[in-house]
Amino acid sequence: MSSRKLIEKIQAKDAKIGIVGLGYVGLPLVLRFSEMGFPVLGLDIAEDKVEMMTGGRSPIEHIGHDRLRAAIAAGFEATTDFSRAGEADVLILCVPTPLNKYREPDLGFVVDTVESLLPHIRTGQLMSLESTTYPGTTVEELAPRIERRDFTIGEDYFLVYSPEREDPGNPDFTTHTIPKVCGGHTPACLEAGVALYGSVIDRVVPVSSTQVAELTKLLENIHRAVNIGLVNEMKIVADRMGINIREVIDAAATKPFGFVPYYPGPGLGGHCIPIDPFYLTWKAREYGVSTRFIELAGEVNGAMPEYVVDKIKGALNDRCKSVRGSKILVLGIAYKPNVDDMRESPSVFIMEKLRDLGAEISYSDPHIPVFPPMREHHFDLSSVEVMPEALRQYDCVLLATDHAKFDYDMIAEHAPLIVDARGRFDRALDKIVNA
Template identity: 55%
Template sequence: MDLGKRIQSKEARVGIIGLGYVGLPLVIEFCKAGFNVTGFDVDPKKVAVLARGESYIEHIDAAHIRQCGTRFLATTDFSKLADIDCIVICVPTPLNKNREPNLAYVLDTTRTIARYLRKGQLVALESTTYPGTTDEDMKEILENGGLKAGKDFHLAFSPEREDPNNKDFSTSTIPKVVGGYTEQCLKVAKALYDSIVVSTVPVSSTKVAESTKLLENIYRAVNIALVNELKILFDRMGIDIWEVIDAAKTKPFGFQAFYPGPGLGGHCIPIDPFYLTWKAREYDFSTRFIELAGQINTDMPYYVVEKVGEVLNAKGKALKGSKVLVLGMAYKKDVDDQRESPALMIVELLLQTGAEVTYNDPHVPVCQGHRHYPEINMKSVGLTEDNLKEADLLILVTDHSAYDYAFIERHAGCIVDTRGAFRKNGIKSEKVYRA
């Protein structure tokens, strides 16, 4: 029986490599669809947690993992890839210290797959990357053993579109872009994803699929940079950027609202655009919009700390030695995900100035172990009346729904709001400063 028919009959065995914010939701969806799924991860702690039927990601309910039952096996034994029919790669694609693509996770994973690759298998990459990764870099590694892509095994790219804790869209309800190395590769990959998502969007090549994800995130990065730049300008002019946006979005055409903040966070928007910037150099092309947007968004934590210094200075206090309480370490509201969170940079900058920094985040009890911020090792403090009063200044970095903004404003002496959250909650106070 060919792989397409095995997928239709749910006899195909699915393997997910990387059991994080992208891979774990896929595991759950494939199990719900009736497939037997093996999850691969290099972290034995994650495997042990999943074996107990528990979850290490806040917005993924452990009940969903337990419902997978015997259909799901988590393992660190990559030799089991030999028994898998459809291999889906969901590993990180970070930037190095020079803001250049670090494909080590993808390429190391591909080399591991190559050791166990057999005829008839499907290998699909979901990690965001530059055009050419799948049908150039990965293909070369996979073909080293003699098997040929499109002839002996199937090769595809389908970009992840996860948005953690989005109440309106989930893995199964977000359309899935799919590109194959050949038409047959596309057909098989489409059949696999058709079994778990509301609709698939087939495109002509893996490069088009790779480029699609980059365009989606570059579009957001550029527009967020635009409103961030306007926020700084309007602040100097005494104009409320959030009121401006609210007025502009009443136009029923030609405008989409984007909102400013303390900088970009998450594993997509702060990183993905630079993959295309790097690849463009091969073609002697400068991606000026992307680079300018990246510069503006990367500079936002510096702007926030400068604003904090100005506010404290106006009150006759120096930033050095001041007690600063940061509200929110996650990169977006109501999640526990700290990847690339602007709060990390803000905390580091505050510490470098000599400020005494604490933080509160109801979703992040401990903040430590971050690759670029190894010196940050902190625990969330309680959001008590005493802690609020003792702080010389509060910085609202992440506007979690759990925060009682009226309580915070009542007991805090001074607040720098980077999200416009107090205004959104109807609180007008001389204690609150925009940033």
């Protein structure tokens, strides 16, 4: 099948879309393609997730069951059977790209996924990688594997890189309103990729290569990581000076040009910002480049959980208490407000540090009723209800993630000591310690 035939099939909405990885990136794509009239097949290795979705239940809190059920009614299927990949005209890969224990890129999920698909891919398909990665991944890791099947990329098989730009729980932007960058392995690949995403996304931004698209994604997140590192460092300086950094930021934000407000917190979380910069620092070494600026921001941001723990130590010490034996309630363990996403959450690192110091830890998070299984973090805990009498039993309450569902006035009234890492409480109150 030529690119023209594939494009015609996409334009007619007859192309079957295979989404590989049904998480925070893959599931929104499933729903968007389905809502736009495409037949969709979902592939995932997690049997429990596939079973849940087959039963019409969304595994992600901010994605409603009704939207998933509508997709199922329109023909969407979820399966763990990768042999069905040949049914799809398009395969979109949305799998994790974490770091290993040495903070180096771990492409295991990407490579294993492609290897699982290889026996079942066929001529005429388009494969798109959306996982964040270092420049060169598509050319160095995906293309050679596809060519092992004796396919000629750009003639009988098509390959693009189009980085995901999901922001879970953000009501202002949806999958189709966020512009989509797309780079192709060849011009024919790019043409097919633009046709694919242009059928469901309001604006597609074509770039000259997959490497440009890969580096674009990294720049976006490194920009945020560096600026957050700067404001976290400014917070520490301002705190020593007795200055409210959030008041400073709000005042600076009145400047109508040349300043973008970033706000400090207890550390970086999520699937992108704590991880993506290190993909570039690792790849840059291959070219003899030291990314000192990026690595410094990583050091500053990585130290913030320890900074928060130190503030808790100091606050308890001022009340003639030690961390050991203290009952500490952590408010919010998701990495950002109003979602159930715990990936790389700084709250968890803080909880571990406090537990290691001998504290008795509890948490409350309206979006995470039970502490889930995680690869590197283990707590046998369930979310506790935030009630006046319960609050009075804690030696310290830490606001780590400022969910909208928390009653901040009630918490301020009844908690004996609050360490505020999000700037939600009135710092004039004696019981409030800003972190």
